[in-house]
Amino acid sequence: MKRDFRQNFRFDLPEARQGRVAKRQYCRPSGKNAVEFTKWRFRQKCLNYFSAHILTTLHDDSSQVPNPKDQLFNADHLKTGMKERAVKSAGITLAAQGIKLILQLGSIAILARLLQPSDFGLIAMVTVFTGLALQFMEGGLSMATIQRDQITHAQVSNLFWVNGALGAGMCLLGIVVSPLVATIYGEPRLTLVMAAMSLTFLIGGLSVQHDALLRRQMRFKAISLIDIVSMAAGIVAGIASALGGLEYWALVISPITTFATKTVMRWLSARWVPSRLSRGSGVRPLLGFGANLTGANFIGYVATNLTPFAIGYIGGAQAMGLFNRAKLLTSIPSSQMLPPVMNVLQPTLARVANDSVRLRSTITSIMGKIVLGTMFVTLTMAVLADWIVLLFLGPGWEDAIPIFRMLAVFSIVEPIASFLAISLVAIGNARALLRWKVITLAILIVSIGIGSFWGAFGVVAAYALSGVFIRLPGFLYYTSRFLPVTFLELVKTLVPPLICAIATIATLHALRQLVFIESPVASLAVFVFAAAVVYMALCVVIKPTRHELIETLGLLKLITSRKLATK
Numbered sequence: 001m002k003r004d005f006r007q008n009f010r011f012d013l014p015e016a017r018q019g020r021v022a023k024r025q026y027c028r029p030s031g032k033n034a035v036e037f038t039k040w041r042f043r044q045k046c047l048n049y050f051s052a053h054i055l056t057t058l059h060d061d062s063s064q065v066p067n068p069k070d071q072l073f074n075a076d077h078l079k080t081g082m083k084e085r086a087v088k089s090a091g092i093t094l095a096a097q098g099i100k101l102i103l104q105l106g107s108i109a110i111l112a113r114l115l116q117p118s119d120f121g122l123i124a125m126v127t128v129f130t131g132l133a134l135q136f137m138e139g140g141l142s143m144a145t146i147q148r149d150q151i152t153h154a155q156v157s158n159l160f161w162v163n164g165a166l167g168a169g170m171c172l173l174g175i176v177v178s179p180l181v182a183t184i185y186g187e188p189r190l191t192l193v194m195a196a197m198s199l200t201f202l203i204g205g206l207s208v209q210h211d212a213l214l215r216r217q218m219r220f221k222a223i224s225l226i227d228i229v230s231m232a233a234g235i236v237a238g239i240a241s242a243l244g245g246l247e248y249w250a251l252v253i254s255p256i257t258t259f260a261t262k263t264v265m266r267w268l269s270a271r272w273v274p275s276r277l278s279r280g281s282g283v284r285p286l287l288g289f290g291a292n293l294t295g296a297n298f299i300g301y302v303a304t305n306l307t308p309f310a311i312g313y314i315g316g317a318q319a320m321g322l323f324n325r326a327k328l329l330t331s332i333p334s335s336q337m338l339p340p341v342m343n344v345l346q347p348t349l350a351r352v353a354n355d356s357v358r359l360r361s362t363i364t365s366i367m368g369k370i371v372l373g374t375m376f377v378t379l380t381m382a383v384l385a386d387w388i389v390l391l392f393l394g395p396g397w398e399d400a401i402p403i404f405r406m407l408a409v410f411s412i413v414e415p416i417a418s419f420l421a422i423s424l425v426a427i428g429n430a431r432a433l434l435r436w437k438v439i440t441l442a443i444l445i446v447s448i449g450i451g452s453f454w455g456a457f458g459v460v461a462a463y464a465l466s467g468v469f470i471r472l473p474g475f476l477y478y479t480s481r482f483l484p485v486t487f488l489e490l491v492k493t494l495v496p497p498l499i500c501a502i503a504t505i506a507t508l509h510a511l512r513q514l515v516f517i518e519s520p521v522a523s524l525a526v527f528v529f530a531a532a533v534v535y536m537a538l539c540v541v542i543k544p545t546r547h548e549l550i551e552t553l554g555l556l557k558l559i560t561s562r563k564l565a566t567k
Contacts, residue, residue: 096224097337100231104332105392107235111242111250112325112393119248121321122193125185125312128305129177130197133170135297137201138208139163141290145212151286157274158283160209167205174198185312189248196252203259209274210266219269226265234258296430299437303444307463310448315456323460325393326404330411333377338415342422349426356484363423363485367416367493368548372539374415375501380531382408383508387520387527403460410464413472416494420479432482439478440471496545500538507534 141159145151178194214223238254246253308327312320345366349359381388385405389397424433443466451462480487508531517523539545 092220093224093339094337094341096220096228097339099228101332103228103231103235107238108325108328109392109394110239112397114239114242115247115250117321117325117397118317119251119321120324121312121317121319122187122189122248123251124308124320124324125187125317126181126190126194126197128309128312129181129194130174130200131305132298132301133174133198133201134204135294135301137163137167137170137205139166139290139294141286142208142212142215143290143293145209145286146216152282153275154278155283155286156209156213156272158277159286160274161277162287163205163208165205167201167203167208170201170205171198174201187317193248193252197255200255200259203256203263207263207266210270210272213270213272214266222269226262226269229265230258230262233261293430296434296437299434299441303437303441306441306444306448307459310452310459311456314452314459319456322397322400323403323456325397326389326400326407329388329392330378330381330404330407331414333381334374334411334414334418337373338418342418345419345422349423359427360484360489363483364489364493365551367419367490368497368544369552370415370419371494371497372545372548372552374412375497376504376531376535378408378411379501379505380508380528381411383505383512383531384524384527387523391520391524402457406457406460406464410467413467416472417475420475420483423483424479427483429482432478436475436478439474443471443474492544496542497539500535500542500545503538504531504535507531 139162141163145156145159175195175198178191178198181194182188182190211223214226234254234257237257238250241250241253308320308323311323349362382405385408386401389401389404393400421433424430444463447462447466447470448459451458451460454461476490477487479485480490508527511527511530515526517526536549539549
């Protein structure tokens with residue numbers, strides 16, 4: 001009697017045991033039995049492959065059906081040609097910053113002739129508080145959206161509503177505390193000014209996530225266009241208000257117009273509409289990240305604005321206005337050129353954070369280029385301070401010249417400190433940055449307390465000199481404990497450009513004693529050109545700076561190339 005071949009096997013057993021049964025019963029098959037055994041083994045292999053690969057793939061695809069709305073947040077396509085894309089993005093934003101610089105300088109020159117220093121001082125008193133509230137309105141949540149590797153529509157929608165609630169809360173809080181701000185400064189006009197400026201929180205909170213989505217997709221052309229148009233709209237509104245006799249209210253109308261224009265354009269450009277609040281979207285880690293970042297930014301903001309607060313408290317609106325305009329002029333190079341570069345450098349550093357050799361070479365290379373440009377610009381401003389103030393602020397602002405010169409020297413610190421700060425964040429050590437900001441705040445409190453004995457200018461001098469001789473060297477040493485770069489390596493990047501800058505300053509000072517030009521415009525043009533020639537010549541002679549110049553020219557060539565290479 002023929003036995004069915006399948007009766008020799010128990011298919012309800014595990015696969016490994018079935019194989020052992022088959023091997024035991026048919027270790028030496030022959031004839032028809034051998035053929036049947038071979039067929040069975042083939043069917044088993046096919047079944048195993050099907051269950052291991054095909055069914056698993058089908059299960060994964062069916063359990064993770066993609067949401068069409070989530071395709072907006074996918075940034076995988078940006079990972080190819082990252083270096084070329086980063087350089088191109090920096091080029092676009094730098095070009096936009098050049099246009100914004102022209103707009104800003106034009107608005108400074110025009111408004112300085114239409115308004116009084118006390119008008120600027122009045123608004124500067126308020127911006128100490130409104131700038132702090134803007135830190136909480138953003139909540140660190142835009143960076144959470146930008147840096148998150150994978151994010152969904154539901155998560156960003158929840159973050160949108162959180163930002164909206166924070167903006168509305170800050171607006172109401174600003175209105176409530178406006179009488180207190182007026183009482184602190186002894187200036188009753190600040191009550192309405194503070195209440196009106198609080199509208200920027202409500203308006204700005206509605207577009208934080210739209211801006212984050214544009215940056216996540218590296219749509220820097222759209223971002224640059226939005227910034228330029230909104231800034232131009234605010235400037236036009238401010239100048240028109242000043243011409244209409246609204247005095248300091250022109251400086252209130254200008255930022256409100258800028259925020260409103262920016263919010264509308266971000267919505268139109270991002271083409272994203274948030275959904276309702278939802279549970280279970282996994283937004284809690286994003287909120288935690290934003291809270292930690294906001295805490296660090298809060299301490300940093302308090303440290304930064306402690307000086308203008310002390311000046312306004314000690315010297316009043318007049319001294320505050322002089323400091324505000326001088327600070328704005330000296331910070332133009334760093335505020336216009338550094339943010340686009342830093343926005344591109346942060347993800348670049350994060351991608352090499354696990355490779356200490358590459359991270360070390362990247363940090364030292366970028367540091368050298370930043371210092372090379374910073375030394376020339378800031379120290380040249382210090383030598384030509386009187387002509388710069390006369391040209392951009394006009395007659396009646398002579399008291400701002402010594403303040404401008406002192407702040408110009410301090411402006412060496414900011415680009416270097418900003419780069420080291422994002423380096424710490426890139427390696428995931430935000431806690432170390434937070435500790436240093438606490439240390440910085442303590443140093444500033446002591447320095448400003450000592451400088452206050454010499455009035456408002458003493459506060460400015462204490463702020464600037466403590467930054468150059470205490471905080472910067474301290475930060476270099478502190479960051480060397482966490483970064484794969486030694487303190488001496490960081491100092492070596494500073495010394496060659498510093499030597500070139502000091503020699504350039506000496507040359508400019510000697511030329512000013514020999515050459516007299518009556519027009520401030522012609523004087524600035526001639527001496528800036530002379531400073532550039534001398535500085536470049538010295539940089540070519542010294543080997544480290546020559547190397548940095550050659551690499552910088554290579555990057556400029558890559559920026560101007562039309563084709564974006566992909567790898």
